Amino acid sequence: MVGSEGPRRSVRDWAVDSLSFLVAVFGGFLLYDDGKSDPIAPWLLALDFWAGMALCLALWFRRRWPVQLGVISALLGTFSDTAGIATLFLILTVAIYRPFRTTAMIFGLNLICLMIYIEVRQKAETPREVALWAILIYVALAGWGLYLRSRRQLLQTLRDRADRAEAVARLQAQQAQMRAREEIAREMHDVLGHRLSLLSVHAGALAYRPDATTQEVAGAAETIRASAHQALQDLREVIGVLRAPVGELPQPTFADLPVLVEDSRQAGVPVELNFDAPGNPPDHVGRTAYRIVQEGLTNALKHAPGQAVRIQVIGAPGNGLKVEVTNPAPSKRFGDGQGLLGLTERAQLVDGRLEHGRTPEGEFRLAAWLPWPA
Template sequence: MDKSLGRKRSARDWVVDSVAFLLALLIGVILYGENDTDQIPQWLFAADFVSGIVLCLLLWFRRRWPIQLAVLAVVMTIYSETGGIAALVLTMTVAVYFRFRVSLLIAALNIVSVVLYSVVRETEDPGVLVYATAVPLYFGVVGWGAYIRSRRQLVQTLRERAERAEAVAMLEAEQGQLRAREEIAREMHDVLGHRLSLLSVHAGALAYRPDASTEEIAGAAEIIRSSAHQALQDLREVIGVLRAPVGELPQPTFGDLPVLIEGAQRAGVPVELELDAPGPLPEHVGRTAYRIVQEGLTNAMKHAPEEPVRIRVVGAPGNGLTVDVSNPAPKVRPGDQGQGLKGLRERAALVEGRLEHGRTPEGDFRLSAWLPWPS
């Protein structure tokens, strides 16, 4: 049975039902007028007219009781020709809303009804009447109704698929927004964390050296001003992604690594760099290596200021890229290793690499990663 059966009648349904009622009534009255010369009792002639009008009126309720009204039409058309068109409409209604075998059964009952009609009305050639008129007419109506039913089901299926596709698209969009937010948070942590650590180092140097010369104070102040300005620029670039399409967030490259080291050295951090990575790195691998070194420098300046930092970036195509950042005895509290190192581990996993961190037997803090470098 069709799910739309019994629903509230739409404006289109009102139009269709009105046309069906008027058409069945008009043709029924015409057929009744043509049969006024038949040699049948007057009571049967009157019953034909009344039953036909009743069937036409019942067309307004065909969506509520299609099977019941179709069976009633089978009984009435045994003696009523006025209700013949209404019976056809009711048969088609069954074909529209029910399975094909149900509508075939109703059509077969109507054909039996026509045979009985030929007996009751004493027509001259019942065989020709049944096979030449009733059979193709009723089965044609059933076929038409079945076509309408299959088309409705197809439209409903396409609509449901479209709704599911829209829901999936909305879910994917929400997940994309979530990934974009996570990326923005990670970039803000990586970029601004490093810049603010440089500011902290220089500000701390000024605080602990009240006897510094005017030139030293001016130099440190200039570095602080420059770092603060660069931090604001980085912040504008990161927040700018909110106004730009996803994927346009400014990203550093592996070639920017010496600039990063130089900035830390200007801030007074003793950095030793061993760089041996001949050949072009894949972009995503190089960017991940840059972020690992950046996070290692940030943590070193934050937790172990003025301590030397050793950075080793070595590798070759086919062997992978190894990134090591170590510094002696950092003063790291348990809660200080959270989001930055978790983000690095996620970055390494995204490029199918691995990352480890922790204290060495010598007491150093070591951040080590291996990243794939295809040959």
């Protein structure tokens, strides 16, 4: 958690800080020799002790202000023995929490202050020995701190990568769900649109045939009932995929094309079918061809009722499959064209192409070429 004064310490942080404080205080008492090894002024000796104890207390804030406390510890190191262990902890802290450049600056400042310490405190040891041991300890602590910093950065990088991977996985799942919904929408449009168009044709025939016999009315009513029942079954199948895996959508086959055309003929639509495609194309190509013919018949029923429809399905392995639906074009088109957009996407998904529009003869033509490998 992050508060107004920075990140809160964890239980582990509290334990480490407490141990660091105790070690610094205990080490300070050991290093403080009451002026026995080097006679200095009493005031400086007292300042040595109290400044060192104050720096030990400041270790509780070393995570928040590592550089500032590192500078203060270097300055106190010019005369204080008691601050020695606390200074080492602060050098380590700067190396862990700050970049290498900042660590090098604090390291250099401590070396300069070490030279001043040797001049201020005349110890029994030779200055060279004091300087050598201090430099070795400083280098060891700085190196250890830089290693810990690099390790933490590596772990953080791995965590970030894991978080990004989870985010990408969630995004891919959302995209897969969206594609499934789009597939369901296409199925609902293709299946129900065709069924409802047949219903509309039969109902329109009843409205425009007031002189129809009882037998004809009963036949049309039975056809409407059967078509409505089939539309309800199709709707149940499409909605049922919401509870099933994405790949289990109810799909027609290429062999169902003649049945589709025959249903339209029974609805009173004059359909001329030229079917010359021996064999079975790949399933995804056959389903796309079926949907193109279905959409063409649906549009013809809605926008040019009662007009003749010509359908050509010609192809062979190695040559591709040509699908064409032609009917007289109405004076203007209705609808939002979502079905044609969906067909274009279907054709592109199987590496085919689709085109549609008015011909110079005044007809509406829906044509597609789909690959059919040898």
